[in-house]
Amino acid sequence: MKKTIFLLTIISLALPTLLNAQKVVFKIKGSDTCLPLSQMEAETYMKKFPGSSITVTGGGSGVGISSLLSGTTDIAQSSRKIKMDEKLKMQDAGKAFKETIFAYDALAVIVHPSNKVSQLTREQLESIFTGSITNWKEVGGEDLKIIVYSRETSSGTYEFFKEHVLNKKNFAPSALLMPATGAIVQSVSQTRGAIGYVGLAYLESTVKALNVSYDKGVTYVAPSVGTAQNKTYPVSRPLYYYFLTASEKQVKPYLDYVLSAEGQQIVMDVGFVPVPK
Amino acid sequence: MKRRMRKILEKITEGILFSSSTVTSLAVLLIILFLFREGLGIFTSTSVDRNNVLAVHSLNPVNELTTQQIGGIFNRDILYWDEVGGTHDSIILFTINEIGNYYNEEELGTDFEFLPQKIDELISHQPNMIAYFPNLYLAGNFHGKVLPHNKIGISEFFAGKSWYPTSEPAAQFGILTLILGTLWVTLGAILIALPIGLVTAIYIGEVAHPRMRSFFKPLIELLAGIPSVVYGFFGLVIIVPMIQKTFNLAVGETALAGSIVLAIMALPVIITIAEDAIRTTPVSLREASLALGASHWQTIIRVILPYSRSGIIAAFILGIGRAIGETMAVLMVTGNAAMIPTTFLEPVRTIPATIAAELGEAPYGGTHFKALFALGIILFIITFAFNTMVEFIRPRKSK
Numbered sequence: 001m002k003k004t005i006f007l008l009t010i011i012s013l014a015l016p017t018l019l020n021a022q023k024v025v026f027k028i029k030g031s032d033t034c035l036p037l038s039q040m041e042a043e044t045y046m047k048k049f050p051g052s053s054i055t056v057t058g059g060g061s062g063v064g065i066s067s068l069l070s071g072t073t074d075i076a077q078s079s080r081k082i083k084m085d086e087k088l089k090m091q092d093a094g095k096a097f098k099e100t101i102f103a104y105d106a107l108a109v110i111v112h113p114s115n116k117v118s119q120l121t122r123e124q125l126e127s128i129f130t131g132s133i134t135n136w137k138e139v140g141g142e143d144l145k146i147i148v149y150s151r152e153t154s155s156g157t158y159e160f161f162k163e164h165v166l167n168k169k170n171f172a173p174s175a176l177l178m179p180a181t182g183a184i185v186q187s188v189s190q191t192r193g194a195i196g197y198v199g200l201a202y203l204e205s206t207v208k209a210l211n212v213s214y215d216k217g218v219t220y221v222a223p224s225v226g227t228a229q230n231k232t233y234p235v236s237r238p239l240y241y242y243f244l245t246a247s248e249k250q251v252k253p254y255l256d257y258v259l260s261a262e263g264q265q266i267v268m269d270v271g272f273v274p275v276p277k
Numbered sequence: 278m279k280r281r282m283r284k285i286l287e288k289i290t291e292g293i294l295f296s297s298s299t300v301t302s303l304a305v306l307l308i309i310l311f312l313f314r315e316g317l318g319i320f321t322s323t324s325v326d327r328n329n330v331l332a333v334h335s336l337n338p339v340n341e342l343t344t345q346q347i348g349g350i351f352n353r354d355i356l357y358w359d360e361v362g363g364t365h366d367s368i369i370l371f372t373i374n375e376i377g378n379y380y381n382e383e384e385l386g387t388d389f390e391f392l393p394q395k396i397d398e399l400i401s402h403q404p405n406m407i408a409y410f411p412n413l414y415l416a417g418n419f420h421g422k423v424l425p426h427n428k429i430g431i432s433e434f435f436a437g438k439s440w441y442p443t444s445e446p447a448a449q450f451g452i453l454t455l456i457l458g459t460l461w462v463t464l465g466a467i468l469i470a471l472p473i474g475l476v477t478a479i480y481i482g483e484v485a486h487p488r489m490r491s492f493f494k495p496l497i498e499l500l501a502g503i504p505s506v507v508y509g510f511f512g513l514v515i516i517v518p519m520i521q522k523t524f525n526l527a528v529g530e531t532a533l534a535g536s537i538v539l540a541i542m543a544l545p546v547i548i549t550i551a552e553d554a555i556r557t558t559p560v561s562l563r564e565a566s567l568a569l570g571a572s573h574w575q576t577i578i579r580v581i582l583p584y585s586r587s588g589i590i591a592a593f594i595l596g597i598g599r600a601i602g603e604t605m606a607v608l609m610v611t612g613n614a615a616m617i618p619t620t621f622l623e624p625v626r627t628i629p630a631t632i633a634a635e636l637g638e639a640p641y642g643g644t645h646f647k648a649l650f651a652l653g654i655i656l657f658i659i660t661f662a663f664n665t666m667v668e669f670i671r672p673r674k675s676k
Contacts, residue, residue, distance in 0.1 A: 060637050070641075086640065088328055088413070145527045152613075152634040153443045169352050170441050173454075176530055176612040176624050179634050183513070183609065190518055193527050 023051045024254055026074035026247070030064020031156050032180070033105060033199050034077040034239050037270045041258050044266060054254065061156040062086075068242055069093060075251055076242040079105065079156035096245040102258050104273035106200040106228035106236040107161060110185070110207040112192050117141040119211040119220040122234070125165050128195060131172025136193060148175040149184050149196035157181070160237045161197050197235075200228065201271030228273040236273065312657060316650035319434065323426035324447045324644065330412045331424040331446060334404040339363045342424055344433060347447035350407060358405065371399070371408040372446075397421065409446040429644070434651070440615040440626070442635060442645045450648045454615045456655065458532070458625035461618045462611065463601050465536025470543050470600075471593060477544070478551035478589070483577050494552075501545035509609035512538040517610055524622055530612030533621040538606045543596035550595060554588020555581055591667045598663035602656055604629040628652045 024045075028038050035058040042054035059067075064076035065086050082090075082099065090097055109125060111117065117139055120128070127133040129148055136144045150171050151158040162168060178184045181202045188194040189206035200223060203209055211220035214234040227233035241258075243251050257263050264274040324344040325331060331347065333339060339362055342350070349355035350368055359365045376385065380395050393416035400408055400421040408421070415423070429450060437451020481493050513530075516537055521529030558581045566576040582589070612624025613634065632649050639645040 062640055063637055066641050088411070147528045153441070159443065168445075170348075170444055173439065173616050174614050174624075176528065176614050177626070177634070178613070179608050186513065187517075187530065191521070191528055 023049055024250060025053045026055075026250055026254075027072075028054060028056045028075040028077055028241075029059060029067045029073035030075075030077035031061040031079040031239070032058040033079040033157055034103075036201060037103060037239070037267060037272055038077055040266050040270050041263060042254075044262075045254055045257050048257075049253075065242060068097065068244065069095065074243060074247050075254075078240045078242060079237065080159055081238075081240065082242060097242050098245055098248065100241045100243075100255055100259070101238040101275055102241050102255070103239045103264075103267045103275060104228060104236050105239055106223050106225075106233055106273060107157065107197050108200055108203050108209040108223040109195065109197050109212060109235070110188050110203070110209050111195050112188060113206070113208045114192060115141060115208060117210070118208070119213065121213045121217045122165060123216065125212070126167055126169065129161075129166055129171055129175065130169045131174060144193045147191055147194045148172060149187055149191075149194055150175045150177055151181065151184065151197075152177050152179055157197070157199065161235075164235060164237070165197075199271075200225065200273070203271070225268060225271070225273050229276065239272070309657070312650060312653055315647055316652075316654040319429055319450070319644065319647040319651045320431060322429055322644040322647055324429055324450065325426050326446070326644070327426060328411055328413075329409060329446060330415055332400055332408045332410075332415075332419070332421040333424065334400055334406065335420055335422050336404060337363060337422060340422070340424070341427070344427060344429070344447045344449060345439075348439070348441070348444060348449050351409075351444075351446060364405075366405045369403055369406040371403075371406050371410075373410040373414070393417075393419075434648075438617065440631075442639070442648060448644060450644075452628075452648075452652060452655070454617050455626055455628050455631055455652065457617055458611075458615075459601065459627040459629070459656075459659075461621075461625055462532050462535040462539060462607065462627055463597060465532055465621055466539035466543060466600050467593070467597055469536055469540035470547055470596060473540070474544055474547035474551060474593070474596070475589065477548050478555060478592075479577060479582075481548065482552040482555035483573075483581065494549075497545050497548050500541070501549075505542065505603055506605040506609075508538050508542055509606035512606060512610035520622075526622055528612065528624065530610055530624050531622050532611060532618055532625045535607045535611040535625065535627070536621065538610055539600040539603060542603060542606060543600040546599055547592045547596035550592035551585075551589045554585040554592065557588070558584045587670045590670050594663050594667050594670070598660050598667075601663070602629055602660055604633040608633055628656050632656075 028042065035056065038056045042056050046052045046054060061076075061078040061080050064073065064078055065082060067073040068076040069086075069089055109120065115136070117136060120139060124133065124139050128139070128146055129150070131148070133139060134146055136142055136146055148171070150161070158171075162171065176187070178187065178196075181198050184196040184198055185202055185204055185207055188196045189204075203223075209223050211222045212233070212235060213220045219232075221227050221233045223233050223235070228236040241255065243255075258267075259275065267274045325347065331342070337358070339358065342361060346355065346361045350361070351370060353370075355361060355368065357363075357365055357367055376392070376395070379399055385392050385395060393414045396408065396410055396414055397416040397419050400406055434450055434452060435456075436453055437449065438453050439449040439451045440454060441449040477497070481490055481497075485493065512534055516534050517529035517531075519529075520526065520531060520534055562580055562584060563576060566580045567573075571579065607627050608630040611627060611630065613626045613630055614624040615626040616623065618625045632652055635645070636649050639649055
């Protein structure tokens with residue numbers, strides 16, 4: 001009798017742990033670009049493995065990484081690679097970390113739907129965004145002043161665009177800096193001479209996406225999930241999850257799920273580009 | 278016994294009241310102290326990140342570069358060394374990410390253990406190169422010349438016109454455009470709110486029928502309760518396209534849009550306080566004026582307004598003081614381009630908008646972080662000056 005009770009107790013204690021091997025409790029913080037994707041992934045994960053609790057918040061890539069350093073988040077989501085000084089700070093604090101690319105994001109260059117220009121080379125984009133081309137007629141459009149819209153200087157999207165399209169040059173001082181991607185879409189849709197850049201997931205029918213050429217005008221490629229995935233569309237970037245090596249066990253089930261076929265399908269559904277197998 | 282109990286109870290209440298007010302005052306002082314400690318740190322920071330170095334060939338005659346020059350070189354506005362006091366040779370840029378163009382992975386070692394030597398070698402072979410890399414990779418026997426880190430100067434900070442806080446290698450913290458942008462939007466808001474506020478205050482305080490007054494007053498006070506982000510959204514969707522159409526502009530996000538939104542936000546404060554000032558005019562003055570044969574309007578203009586002048590001015594200063602620190606609404610409608618404004622129909626960038634937009638992603642304790650706190654100090658000083666002005670104007674009323 002005693003033995004059976006003992007065994008039953010053991011089983012009843014072990015059963016939940018066995019069943020809930022994939023039950024996780026942790027926080028994700030960082031890039032606003034990754035926010036809709038991580039939220040959707042976390043929601044479906046929590047539905048699939050009840051009892052899990054994943055809290056996803058935004059704030060920006062820098063916020064996420066500094067929170068990882070201060071221990072207020074378990075995963076930092078970032079739309080840019082960790083910076084050298086951030087890496088050094090992690091090293092100083094004695095915190096080893098790992099990185100995982102969980103999706104790709106393509107940036108679309110958008111203009112007002114009435115704009116006649118439908119394609120630009122990287123060099124033309126550089127001149128427009130750094131302020132040396134200021135009128136649409138210089139790139140084959142009508143005689144109209146170009147209004148440059150950009151994200152705020154601290155956004156990961158801003159830095160990616162600066163590095164990959166502007167050849168690391170600074171944006172023109174006259175560029176209008178918007179606090180959110182949604183505001184760029186709104187402003188570009190109501191301003192005739194506007195040009196801006198947004199993540200593929202934010203592309204709407206109220207604006208027109210341009211085809212971009214990175215080989216001086218030989219081939220122009222339209223931004224889409226397909227062209228970003230086969231790497232013909234040049235303005236795309238990886239999205240990262242950073243986590244401490246010490247908490248790898250805790251976050252692993254979630255990461256595995258995101259990288260699984262099901263998780264990558266969600267990546268597609270939200271408008272991002274899956275990681276190539 | 279009962280009296281004693283009451284005495285003790287009173288003592289305890291007194292103690293609670295005392296400690297709560299002390300805690301509040303202490304908290305305010307600590308916040309200000311923190312603000313100044315973080316903000317003043319900007320002048321001991323360097324525009325080139327301390328963990329990185331800028332190096333040139335040992336025979337390069339250039340010994341020092343200003344922040345603007347470094348910015349110009351890496352932005353490729355400056356292409357030749359003679360523009361910054363060197364020889365007439367074109368400048369070759371090198372950042373750590375380009376190491377792959379010069380050496381393959383094998384040469385650098387699996388853990389990049391040969392990287393410092395290779396960077397050293399590269400610079401020794403390239404007399405016209407300027408290299409920017411982490412000082413982690415600075416070889417012990419480095420043969421090139423490491424340029425000194427310049428501290429951010431006071432004039433560079435206050436009179437600088439470029440605001441590129443995240444630019445590498447040399448971030449540019451020139452806040453002149455931000456200060457002017459803030460003052461410009463505020464000036465516009467004053468010009469709009471002053472006549473409207475005054476007229477409404479006179480109407481509600483003097484002219485309106487009591488029934489109208491009891492309808493208007495709560496309505497205006499309700500305006501004060503609307504969250505600022507709602508004003509901002511309203512501005513972006515209604516005012517911005519309206520300005521764009523009315524003035525036939527290329528872009529509607531302008532200082533004027535910011536001024537209009539701020540004026541609307543400042544109006545409830547202005548009207549409420551100005552109207553109170555008007556209504557506190559002693560009945561004896563009013564009756565004396567009317568008894569002398571003055572009409573209602575003459576009494577308002579000649580007696581009531583002069584009497585309540587200081588109260589009305591205080592109302593404006595308080596209203597504007599509230600508006601000047603407003604973030605969300607302005608952030609959404611002014612376009613935030615860091616340029617010196619010349620008309621009201623251009624985009625501007627204000628101090629509160631800059632802090633709100635950038636603090637979230639500025640690395641904690643870094644130069645950018647400190648620069649934003651320094652902006653906070655300036656904003657604090659501006660609003661403090663406004664509030665002090667009220668203190669000076671108000672006592673005149675009691676005379």
